[in-house]
Amino acid sequence: AQKITQTQPGMFVQEKEAVTLDCTYDTSDPSYGLFWYKQPSSGEMIFLIYQGSYDQQNATEGRYSLNFQKARKSANLVISASQLGDSAMYFCAMRGRGGGNKLTFGTGTQLKVEL
Amino acid sequence: EAQVTQNPRYLITVTGKKLTVTCSQNMNHEYMSWYRQDPGLGLRQIYYSMNVEVTDKGDVPEGYKVSRKEKRNFPLILESPSPNQTSLYFCASSRRDRVTDTQYFGPGTRLTVL
Numbered sequence: 001a002q003k004i005t006q007t008q009p010g011m012f013v014q015e016k017e018a019v020t021l022d023c024t025y026d027t028s029d030p031s032y033g034l035f036w037y038k039q040p041s042s043g044e045m046i047f048l049i050y051q052g053s054y055d056q057q058n059a060t061e062g063r064y065s066l067n068f069q070k071a072r073k074s075a076n077l078v079i080s081a082s083q084l085g086d087s088a089m090y091f092c093a094m095r096g097r098g099g100g101n102k103l104t105f106g107t108g109t110q111l112k113v114e115l
Numbered sequence: 116e117a118q119v120t121q122n123p124r125y126l127i128t129v130t131g132k133k134l135t136v137t138c139s140q141n142m143n144h145e146y147m148s149w150y151r152q153d154p155g156l157g158l159r160q161i162y163y164s165m166n167v168e169v170t171d172k173g174d175v176p177e178g179y180k181v182s183r184k185e186k187r188n189f190p191l192i193l194e195s196p197s198p199n200q201t202s203l204y205f206c207a208s209s210r211r212d213r214v215t216d217t218q219y220f221g222p223g224t225r226l227t228v229l
Contacts, residue, residue, distance in 0.1 A: 004157075035217060045158075045205060045220040091157060100146040100163035101209045102173065103218060107157045 002027045002096050006106035013082045013113055020067070021077040021109045023092035032096045034075040035103065036066065039089040048090075051075060082113045117142045119221035121206050127227045128196060136191045136224050138206030145211040147189040148173065148218065149181065152203040161204075164189055165211070196228040 003026040013019040025034065036048040051059045051066045059066045067076040079086055089110050093103040119140045128134055140147065148163040150173075160173030164183040178200055180192040189208075193200060203225050207218040 043203065043223045043225070045223075047217040050217060093158075099160065099173065100148055100165045100171070101211075101218060102148065102160050102163060103150075103158070103207075105157035105159070107155055 002029070002032075002094050002104040004092050004094055004104055004106035006092055006109050008109045009107075010110045010112070013079075013111065015084060015113055015115055016081055018078060018080045019082055019111065021079070021090050021092075021111065023075045023077065023106060025073050025075060025092075025094050027094060027096055029096040032094055034066070034068070035093045035095065036064070036075075036077045037091045037093060038086075039091065039108070041088070045091075049077070079111075084113050084115070087111060087113045117219065119206055119208055119219050121204075121221035121224050123224060124222060125225050127229065129229050130197055131195050134193050134196060134226075136193075136204060136206075136226070138189045138191065138221060139187050140189075140206075140208040140219065141187065142208060142210075142219065143186065144208035144219070145186070146218075147183070147206065147208045149179070149189070149191045150205045150207065151175065151200075152205065152223075158205065161191070196226075198228050200226065201228050202226060 005024045032053045034051045038046040049061045049064045063080045065078045089108045091108045092106045122137045149161040150158040152158045162181040164170045206221040209218045
């Protein structure tokens, strides 16, 4: 069975600072993918970044980067230069085999960016 | 524009009154799923479909039905809704052959069962 753990229910960060959102995972599949999604208060799920289990380099997408440490089974999201619009719920998710590309989600981290 | 649409976006109903939440995608995706989101639990898969007439249970299928008669549509049916099905529901789709792709999520349907 796959499991995603996000241990930070809520985080605060000052505008323009960097913030790291933690995610650890557990799976017996040798091949898997890790995703981060943003959910603003309006409710939609916005895809941010993807990391494959065989990718040698950490994924980056603009201000988002994924700190992938395979041996530690962690896939932390780093947001650089935080903006007020980054205030949202953030979900880490994993896709393994089967289940029609099923995603297993963590419980989320509520990020609040302050002036 | 590539998108997944869901209707209705908001629904308040009463216990036992059958309802259907529609989902449609215009990307010719083979795979479609339904998830529910509850506070403190994240999103959990209810049912999924790998193609027309091929559906299977996810992690929390009790109380739900689905069908896939056309590739683009994947409705979620609650035959006798109960208050514990009050939740935020998402439909999602993805391509079979692009494992690195994200799932494309619909905008969500907020359901309240009184």
